[in-house]
């Protein structure tokens with residue numbers, strides 16, 4: 416039973432990683448940059464929901480929606496102010512800027528909301544008992560998996576079927592050619608940040624509902640793990656983010672259960688390194704040789 | 708239709724286009740010929756708004772384009788089929804064509820698809836295929852078809868014959884001739900001067916960023932200097 420419990424925990428944690436990883440991967444696919452501030456947007460989303468529910472006594476659904484709205488706007492503002500001016504800059508400059516934005520968000524959170532950790536009230540409580548006394552699944556875990564599935568299906572339909580989604584794929588392949596089609600590339604990049612940040616907010620609320628501690632650095636480890644998941648699955652690939660996220664959650668949970676709690680991150684990264692040695696582009700990524 | 712007036716284009720300190728002027732009238736096929744590196748692509752990229760000229764002006768359909776971003780110029784009726792085709796390799800043939808109609812109202816997509824498929828039956832057979840799996844000639848047809856999807860008033864083609872076998876080059880130029888007969892206005896950039904001049908009403912010869920000769924296609928074909936430089940004596 417503990418094995419099954421671990422599988423369930425791993426998949427639900429992995430679903431949250433997958434939702435975060437989708438944001439990383441979409442932004443990378445379009446803007447060709449690693450948005451290291453992505454994890455901190457998670458934290459902002461969680462705080463917004465925390466205060467909406469705690470200080471204003473709003474229902475959880477409203478808290479989640481507010482978090483999504485605030486983070487969507489935040490993601491677009493970050494892109495506009497910090498990254499857009501660097502569109503033609505070397506990627507190292509963009510990377511350092513992203514790290515800077517990450518610290519800016521953490522420090523701002525510290526000033527606004529204090530460094531002390533807060534106890535997050537889960538948006539759903541209780542659990543579903545499968546085998547009395549032995550096997551149960553929390554509603555948060557179920558909700559995480561459901562959200563992940565809905566997000567995946569939604570994004571797949573969006574990028575595969577809608578005009579805007581196809582324009583996004585066109586931009587991710589060739590921005591110059593996309594412009595020649597009449598696609599507004601800047602607006603498309605902005606929209607990608609909006610979607611990614613909305614997903615980060617959702618992930619933040621789910622994460623804090625499952626592991627209810629909230630502090631200004633809450634987003635950084637999940638951010639790094641989700642980034643790992645995105646690389647694991649193949650950065651730029653939407654199904655890759657799902658696969659990478661779930662695998663990462665499962666590996667982390669099993670590493671904690673059967674190897675060592677302290678070593679679980681080391682286990683995760685060891686697996687990542689092995690995968691990348693065998694498949695440099697990740698599990699589902701396409702290896703694209705540099706064009707000459 | 709298109710009036711380019713004394714433009715100067717720079718890449719940083721490199722002065723790539725030096726005071727170039729030319730025009731394209733409605734219904735004409737005009738060609739810009741010149742060796743590799745003469746500045747042909749730079750001119751097209753400036754006209755379509757991907758690059759900007761430091762001085763000079765460009766007028767399209769009577770309106771100045773100065774500073775208009777590329778995606779807005781498309782809406783005004785200009786289609787640019789860039790060098791190297793630049794089709795979306797991971798999208799299907801039909802999705803590529805849909806992208807070509809991005810600025811068009813939904814109702815025009817189906818009739819335009821029909822028109823392009825009539826023009827290029829090969830694309831219709833392969834409509835669900837991923838574009839990256841097409842042969843070079845098919846990719847060029849897709850690039851041209853994609854350009855036509857917006858029913859452009861001006862179609863700009865950058866070296867459509869590049870890298871194609873002679874028989875395919877013939878096919879591509881046949882298509883250009885047919886488009887011309889139907890009244891499409893075309894600005895054609897080529898290194899293959901012989902072919903380009905034979906379909907063009909008028910041509911301009913470009914050398915290191917400057918126009919050095921101009922005339923009708925036939926005149927340029929007979930021009931001794933052009934013959935020597937571009938037509939193998």
Ligand SMILES: Nc1ncnc2c1ncn2[C@@H]1O[C@H](COP(=O)(O)OP(=O)(O)O)[C@@H](O)[C@H]1O
Nearest residue numbers: 718721723741742743744745746747748749750
């Ligand atoms: N992105 C660029 N940066 C710097 N120089 C460039 C760039 N693109 C083209 N050039 C230079 O501008 C000149 C004209 O290039 P181009 O317009 O591509 O010529 P063509 O299309 O006639 O072969 C060449 O000397 C080329 O080296």
Ligand SMILES: [Mg+2]
Nearest residue numbers: 747748749790
């Ligand atoms: Mg060129």
